[in-house]
Amino acid sequence: MAVHGGVRCQRPGCAGRYDDAGGGELYCDVCRLAPVVSADGLLSSPATEITGRVPEDERAGRDGSSSASGSAGEPTRQMPGPAVPVPERRTDSVAGSGASGSAASSGPSGSARGRLGAGLVTVPQVPRPDPHTAVLERPEVPERKRFCSRGDCGAAVGRAQGGRPGRTEGFCTKCGHPYSFVPKLRPGDMVHGQYEVVGCLAHGGLGWIYLAVDRAVADRWVVLKGLLDTGDEEALAVAVSERRFLAEIEHANIVRIYNFVEHLDPSTGSLDGYIVMEYVGGKSLKDIANDRRTPQGRRDPLPVEQACAYGIEALEALGELHRRNLLYCDFKVDNAIQQHDQLKLIDMGAVRRMDDIRSPIYGTIGYQAPEIAELGPSVASDLYTVARTLAVLTFDFQGYTNVFADSLPDPEHIEVFRTYESFYRLLVRATDPDRSRRFASAEEMAEQLTGVLREVVALQSGEQRPAPSQLFGPELRVVDTELMTVEEGAGSLLGARGAAPEAVAAGGPVLRPLDAARVALALPVPRVDPADPNAGFLAGLMTVAPAELLPALRSAPADSPELRLRALRARLETGDGPAAQALLSSVEAEPAARAAGDWRRVWNRGLVSLACGDRESAALAFDAVYDAFPGEPAPKLALAVCAELLGQLETAAEYYRLVWTADHGFVSAAFGLARVRLAAGDRGGAVEALEAVPEASIHHTAARIAAVRARLRQRPPHDALLDDLQAAAREVARLAEFGLDAGRREQLATEVLGSALDWVLSGSHGAPPGGGRPPSLLGSALDERGLRFGLERSYRLLARLAQRGEERIELVERANRFRPRTWV
Template sequence: MPGAPVEGGPPVPPQWRAETQEPLRRPPGPSAHDPAAEEWPGRPGSGPSSGEGSGSGHMRLSGRSGPGRSSGGTAALLGAGASGRSSSRPTSRGTLGMGLVQVPVVPYRDPSDAVMTDPVVAEKNRYCGNCNEKVGRRRGELPGRTQGFCRRCGTRFSFVPKLVEGDMVGGQYEVLGCLAHGGLGWVYLARDRNVNDRWVVLKGLLNSGDAEAHKAASAEREYLSQVEHPNIVKIINFAQHPDPQTGVPSGHIVMDYVGGKSLRELLLERRGSGGQDGALPLDQVIAYGLECLRALGYLHSKGLLYCDFKPDNVIQSEEQVKLIDLGGVRRMDDTESAVYSTPGYRVPEEEIVRSGPSVSSDLYSVGRALAVLSFRFSFRRRHPYTLPPRDAVPVLRRYESYDRLLRRATHPEPERRFHDAVDMAEQLTGVLREVLSDMEESPHPAPSSLFGAESFSAADLGAHDADRLLSPPPPTRAAGVLPAPVIDPADPAAQLLGGFVSLSPAELVPTLRAAPSPTPETRLMLVRALITEGRRLEAMDALHAFGQTMPGDWRTMWYMAVMELGDGEFGAARAHFDELYSHLPGELAPKLGLAMAAEHTGGHETAAELYRTVWTTDHSYVSAAFGLARIRRAQGQRSRAIEVLDTVPELSSLHVHAQTVLIALLVTGEDLRDVDDFLQAGERLGRIRLDSESGERLAARVLEGALDWLRRGGRPDTSVRLLGTNLTEEGVRTNLERRYRSLAHWASSAADRYVLVDKANSLRPKTLL
């Protein structure tokens, strides 16, 4: 809760900074809500500590992840239209967990149990509201005074509750006692005698001599009267009551009572019960974060900044989460009012003094709160504005995407953070799906709002060459498989371009170039068509034109990385995909691109982890399964490669391709010692129903493996039949000869036909006739 100004007084004592808010001032200047500040330059070495590569020094990435998004879209996506007063005891289910996470219910707290028996302000928190001097402190054996005058400036102070049990505020609200106290004042529980004796909360001033507190309370009343959101406490009224000492009427804000526990209380309970690492479960933390982003997005859409987000100000009651303290809320265009914030959660002071609070500083505080809730670290003293190294925190080591999201949200450069609550929520949702997929060992897919699906050519889908599928894809094919960014629906040509999906790249290029007034999306589609056609210089020119039209758009870097991957410039591609991963930590496409580049540069462990993350999260990215299988095979882990391929769903268009590779892995390799491998390969081959030529070719592969196994000491077994013949050398040779002669009929050239016939003849068993 907000406290006293720090300007004009001594440095704020560390013990007070550690437990309370404090306001800062900045000189008048332009509005903090400056669209120009939402772009950031990419520069080498500027990524998060967990990143592997450096970004491009000549590109800029916008702070926004979604092109063409407006604040109106923010409000709609975050449920800003939802409204309605909360009842005295909420009974409806909230959106907490999004249906993905089972968050433990926090029982509704009976208001009468929450009343303090001895409402006292701790001496360490007593400061003059005018000059910030220590007041009301103990002298020797004498306890500190709870009211009096500041020795430094003479301002009156009082830390005694202004209301006592039985007081009737505004002739309507009967006070039952104090609930809590903080910088802005005492919080009281009361009954509304005019409306069914419902429970309400009264919030008054801590110190009648504190001019800043009066201002903040008045501002809170104004802002709260505009707020209607299920995740924000509802203001009911504003009432006055005479000060018991001066007789001067003092204001009290009347709010709904939210009976539950703050996220800080839940965290402390977890630590008290010996919870792992003294933190809340990560999926639960993310669920809280998403709900809070809904509330903050709503405030931002109304032109308001929260300014003081922290776990103390978020209450869970049953299955709902609410922001309860709007004491620091201010308008985006307010350049005069003091800024109330809390050490450990707020941006660096020099940023506030220089440019004031902003959407990015609000989201910075969300990132800090997520970190505090999900792992234990010295967030006020050792890391007041930083995060510990990833390697030092188990949860960050395990979930790199979460680490990158936190580092983007809390980046020291404001331009490099999130600048939109919807963008942050979308990326955080993607991270949640990755976390749940790992925790529950089952995919949690969802369509991306930024990328389409993987793209496989007819040649890719028609080939069943196991050796080719087991090899790293050529650069041009790897670049073609990657998902493409979706068309921005706000683009004037979006509907027209959507009808071009059936055209080939060769047809698209002249069609797009004929556009009289090319839109940004027209230029971008031309870039992709030229890349697919292998016309890099022309693609670079088109991408440059797009970059000039849409400076800071992350898709410029995306297509640059795709071009570099297609041209075999793997180091440069890896650096750009790595930067995109940090910018879009919840998206799978950048991870897939980074994995492909890392695989080509020898970073097999990195590539394997990225492929694994993509595949375990969403089984529609089948190229990730092939990539992970390739690396496991290269590492000598044949069984693990088979396990991966066997998880490709039967409904996938690449299921047969995966089974083709799996069968080849079953029957080849120096470590084969089990007849069951061949029987399983034969059984799978019969199930996938390949066309005649592909089926014969794969059958020959199985029989070749069996023959090699028998020659290396495998035990023949006349009781076992493999692809229609006994598992003996004679039976396998006869079967293999027939397969080669069959393949010779489909040979595309005479030379190939002769090779196959020669193989058949060499395998023919020797006879006396």
């Protein structure tokens, strides 16, 4: 919504309204704060203390760091367990298709694909500008951004009164704490005898941030940022000691901390401490987002693939901090800068140790996890901030600091959510109100976000970049490669010379029904949890037959969840559904099984339900796994199968399309997509899916045979069939050259020639006008006489190839019935 004068303030508890302050600036007439999203759609990141008193970005300026005091008490830290439980869905059937509508705009052009975006997308480079251009000509802090820096106060200071401008230095009238918005360092000042100040870059929560030149190290550019509460030597020593760990962090995506120095302020005599940091030139994600404008002047959200690229880089940086037992706490659009084709976290002011329960907590409303005030920061709360940043970047997220401060809008109202369901599900899991249900680590979230990005790229461009899954093995077998079968009555109907066209057409190919138990066993199998005590033992039993596997499992050195899940699968493969259900119940009853990998338990619940005919329960289980791992194809394939069995063909088609578009290694998705498209009357779409199965696949020939049958199945007599007949004939000839055996080749030829004879007998609808010699089809003239000779020839060849006498006699009789009457 556009913010204008007279609109109520967005801040909870404030009764003010936004008024124009002149120069196009809007602010509340009570709290004196600017709106979160300005009238022209610019993003801002108002940071707050965890008690929600004063939006810190209004006092922090461009740096945007905020210090939350310990007023909420000393929060206890509760880290998530080793595995995140799978959220249960509350729907009664398979989830809606989700990914509908047109794809988002194509990936941006410019640089070659590099590090940013895992090599999957092209992100426009941001060149490093001349550092001099970043220096402020007149370093001033607007009055509306002046607040007391004492953590438990935050009162407005330095405001105009009685027509006089506000003071830039003085004491807070509420708590007496001194304040100053005048830069302590001036151009030319030498700090620590090494760093020559060039000027001010921005004003942050800890004061001014300065650009300087390191005269002792090759005149490199550096940034000086003040330390909190270092007015005397003892306080400075404590501050330096507490932050010394930052200098140990070396990572390509994290700004480098070079040094901690002290400087005597000649005007006050105080000893001030500064962090010396790497200078990162480029653009923050906030500036990149705000620079994108629509023709109407509104902010144009980033393409989802570009935002995902940023998210993957940010998660890699956070993962490095987490491995060092550190938390970042305040990730947002302000605190990451793109320089060339790399993303860097630039503000380390909020970083804290995981076991620190005393230091001030930093965070920003709209990005900060809701449990911070009660439980304190954690790995899960860091991941929450990344998901919120992705949301802010990818759509016009109105109200993300108030109405939707702890939630996401309904996907019905957000186009990017409707178009990319997997992206939406990723954000939902990463921002779950219960942090134990979020991703367990930055690595896990990055893996799933990369899978989502692969899917997005495939949907937009058709370019596939599949990668092996860390959770599921490859597709074991294709659910159904036959697709359809031929009614036995076709030959006798066609053999009756002069039979009615309606009777002839009734004998075409028909779809095969799916076997739910067979489908369940064809789905990808979860990889064995490497932490399971029987992981090595089970690895040696991968190729053992089901009947031999159960006795072998009894010799395992110890009982474990993975051992029972392997026995459960063996029971399913031998057709013993009740025994598999009993094993599943025993696994679900053990808390240790849940801790070792709850999602595997839910996945196997879906398999057992599907094999036992409970399709609704199977769909709910697979949907929960999709919630947990939105970047994985396996749960989408399972959902597609369940939807097909439940008769929800539109949903099935959408999930089959998602899987097949992203990875042609899942051939079951191609056959499934063909089945549901045929059922919906989309014959061309079914053929397209089947003919896309690559030649490298062992199912290539089966897919091409199915494509031939898909062109011809159940065609009404009035159809214009000529083009499909000719295409089918060309495919049969191609398959013969490709190595199709003679028996299947001739069987396919009889189907093509039989369909052609039906078409000719029904009036050859769609045939080109005019006389002349009829066209040829598989070496036979495309008229009744030629087609009958062709069918006779094929059936006699099939008779010679037949293994059983009864079959040979039947094929010869068919050949005789099709043979036209001749004088010889």
